[in-house]
Amino acid sequence: MNKHLQELIELSKIDKAIDSYNPQLEAADKKVAKVQKKLDAAQSEVDALTSAIEDNEEKIKAFNEQLTFLNEQLASNVKKSKEISTEKEMKALSLEEDIAKEKMTFANEEIERLQAINETKKELLAEAEAKVKLLTAELSEINSEVSLEKAEIEKSKSDLFIQREELSRNIEQKVLSFYEKIRIWAGNTAVVPVKKQACYGCFMKLNDKSYAEVIRGDEIVNCPHCGRILYIEKVTEEA
Known part of the structure; x- marks a missing residue:
């Protein structure tokens, strides 16, 4: 067989061997990406639940402020009722009190509803945070394994590159x-x-x-x- 042809056959085999490691490197990266994707999803869930709980807490705070204002309004109306001299003024004050009480009832119901929602969300948040913790540990372990795996592959590739370089020097340009x-x-x-x-x-x-x-x-x-x-x-x- 022609000498140059033999050299090219050998060189081609080395090139194939070098490139054969690429799927292994891609598979190693996919292992990490798969766990990272799960971790990102779990972290997104934690962030969404945390945000929802904070939003509800803000609403509860606003309703409590409204209750404080309405209580003050009712206390003020008690004083006003002592100074009322006409029936028209009495009806107007009574209507104002009824509206205030309706608002207080609604505020209390909303506070109770939002607190119940937050209790459920806090339970889900605890589960999501635990999941994030587990996935973080898993990702760290996978990263260590993949780093070792890729280091071995790169060493093998490096040895092949040296062989290729030596062979290439002997082949006519x-x-x-x-x-x-x-x-x-x-x-x-x-x-x-x-x-x-x-x-x-x-x-x-x-x-x-x-x-x-x-x-x-x-x-x-x-x-x-x-x-x-x-x-x-x-x-x-x-x-």
Whole structure:
């Protein structure tokens, strides 16, 4: 087999091995992202419940202030009633008191309703906060595991990069550039085997002339259909 072709086959295998780690890195990142997504959702729930409770507390505060004002108003009306001299004034004062009492009843009912809602929300908040705590611990553990996993992968990739660098230095520059140009669009299928007289990059059948050239292996042969570099695997040669 042509020396340059052998070198490109080896280089292609190293490139494939390097890129084969990418899915593992992506899978590791997905582990973290999955837990992070759950944590973000739980934290959003905590924030929403906290905000709702605070809003209700503000409403309760406003109703209590209204009750204070209405109580003062009723106390003032008691004093006014002693100074009333006509029936018309009495009716007006009585109507004012009735309205004030209705407002007080409504305020008390709303305070009771909002307090009940807050009790429920506080229970949900406690559960959500506990969930955030658990997910935070889980995320920390996953991050530690993933960091170790990625460090091992990066070490393996680094070893392969060293092998690639050593091999690339020994390959004729013209041949290496030729390979890199094909790899730009073909990726890790820049160098592919021929099986059953077909290119295993585009899966198109080769004509007899091209197939014979690939079998001889005297020169670098490109697929006439897609342009990939072709070779016959050792198993096929032995057969």
